[in-house]
Amino acid sequence: MGLKKTVKLSALVSAVEKNLIDIGECIDMHQFCAFWGAYDVFSYFDDLVLLVHGTAGCTANRHFLTSMGQMDNCDKKIHHTTDMKENDIIFGGEQKFMDSLEEVMKKNPDKNVVVLTNCCTDIIGDDVEGCIESLPDEDRKRVIFMNTGGYSGKTYRDGTENAFRLLAEKLYSFGRSKDREQKGSVNLFTRRWLWDPTKKKEIDEIKRDLGLIGLKMNEVFDHGFNMESLEKMSEADVNVSLCPFYSRGFFDQLRTLGGIDYVDSSAPIGLEATMRWLEDIARKLSMDISYIYENEEISELFRMRYELRKKIGSGRKCVIWNQTGDRLLSLVKLASELGMEPVIVGIELSTMREKFHIFKKEVCEGGVEAAVYPSKYIDEIRELVNELDDPVIFCNDNFFSGKKVFKYRFAHNPVYGLNGARSIFTALNETLDTPMNNYSIFLEK
């Protein structure tokens, strides 16, 4: 019954593109309004200080990662708000904004100030841009302004992309030349919201993998970034990203303004994707890296994958329940790479719509395919799983008694590059070899 209800991923993507499905918004903790997106991007910079012209709640609410137990650097930073009250909403808050801006600039003489607005300011029509224009030249140059009221309907992605565009424009106001000599260097964008130990390992691994094809890292866009590093980004030959959703606005702008191309292949998760990722980077730089297939480490990984494929068996179903987006598609590709037939469950169509450029590239243009079982309800998904013949399940939680559940948490473990592939293969191998324990405290029946 369950499998009869599946649709092809390509058909679903096509239907979303043609607006054939009535899609309601979802609550996705990663995808809030434009204010959040811009706030996230600017928070990466140690030499920028944020001033939000609006009510205090939006700024205080942004410190929510602590409530989830995460040690995010953005959460530790100090940000400011003009703390608008009812009176300011009625009579306007421009004077309050100017006083606050002056105070922030005075307290942070060595930093530039990013001014963001929230719904209140935008709706009542405070002329924030005009206020900034009225500043003396010296002060005005220190201010980056972005209008980010969430009511505008602009999404998190709009917020990030617009913030990156502003930064890219700033980059090229430094007067960098577009004509550069190729030096074999790469800028890297990390994925968002990672625990630092994992992120450091991932950056080190990407550096190592790039080193295998003779490239070196130029700058890494990461927490603790600054305007000097931003300026140095213009020296790279190509941009690569571990999060195509997050970095796209900046990449587009760097290509338009500075002629630095970017690699838009999906994240290097698994051996196949990592090799393709390295080849795509090399292709952008007109390099021939066919020799890396003779590399002993890579040969060993191919052997490891071959053994794993044998153990899994051909055509076994792989049920994938993960966050809709790049990671989901990476897991679909990983399942296919390992000879399995992917079945996606719990897909969130509003998130697909939000991240549509990724789905279009991978599914419509890249040929990634899977069956999609559209339910998000655990009982229905269990019913589907029970109907399948000994599937492998990629899911963070163990809802499936007696089944092979691969609980490899992608936020806690290195997943990218060659070492990431090795870790995933090893962990999956262990999952297949380990009998299910019905006394596991993590089992949810």
Next chain:
Amino acid sequence: MTEEKNCLDSIRKCGILGVSRIAAQIKDASVIVHGPKGCVLPAFEASLTNPLSISYTEMCRETTVFGGEDDIAYKIRKEYFTNNPRIIVLISSCASEIIGDDIKGIIHSLDLDIPIITVEGGSFINDHISGCNTAMERLVHELGAPRDENSEIVNIIPPVEKYSGWKDDGAYLVKLLGKFGISARVLFCGVDVDDIRKYPSAALNVIIDREYGSKLAEYMNEEYGIPYISCGYPIGLEATDMFISSVLRALGRESRETDEMRNMLLDEVRQSFRNGLGRVTTFRYLEEICDKKKIIVGNYDTSEAFLRFLVKEFDDNVETVIVKAPKTDDNIDLEDRLKEISSGTNVIFTDDRAEIIDHIRNNDYDVILGSDNEYLAAHGEKTFAYINVEYPWARKIDFMPDGFAGYEGLLRFIEAYYNKIADKFDF
């Protein structure tokens, strides 16, 4: 008064969080945020610790210009037919408050058979604490049934989600009052709609944290004639004993027997403490702990309770207390009260997160009683012991009761305090 400031890094989240926290205490409640996508986050945050069904009206530029009343009706109906809630709490945001949608008119026109309560969540009207207070008052206002004047029940109004132990504290205080023959209940703590209807049938309302419940208690006093008292948060021997005696006095039930019972309970907890220390107390690290540099960061009642216990009852000392509230002329007497408890303690009032972080970073404390925010501020190379006494508390998990109020809670606190410090330092 502190230096006049034009801007701050506020510790106060918006009213949507406070209202959602109350809604999350009602079984089968749904929250609908009438606002844009970003405004759902506080409701999502409330659902981290308690299950809550959340949706929102997807407010956008068009809605802001032309009004979002149709979207409200659509979302309420959708929530009603999809999730079958027993109650819907509709929370307005800054944007919907400014444009002035006629939310009540829409609700009346829907004619559904469940209560739909509207509460203002916009940050320029409510923060996360006043939002909580407004929601409590509004729910009783809308749902409360006529008072049964013969009821002898005592309502304890809890500081919902103030810290991880608030529910256990409530349960313990009910049990404690039961020893004196008093029947009590904790409001807005895992209740259903019918429980809320019965709230006005009570003999007394007891506020145990000055930030939470005054609005509700005053409303119930005016509307139903229910008297109320406000006690300090019952952490420590004196505060717990004061809680009991205040309730007894308000009910007119003080007697020689209740005095004896109070003294017996105090003796019992002291005895348990001494037994726990063991026969040879010389080797306990009480003196060494006393030498450590400590800070308490919390709201006023939390700060006062722990300061009083540590300094007056545990022969300890505290270097600094930061009260998470703006310093105003109204707070001067509160500062004096803290100074009366411990004249050597540095007292700071601030609602600026930046000021708290700066202070902690610039002063090497050995022991921090506060929230995960203070933990993160101090986190670095220096060793320190951290005892969570405020939201957020996501760095720990608790399966067993973990409240610090009352006599049982006090022993739990001493265990946590002593063990965490002893584990961190090489005495």
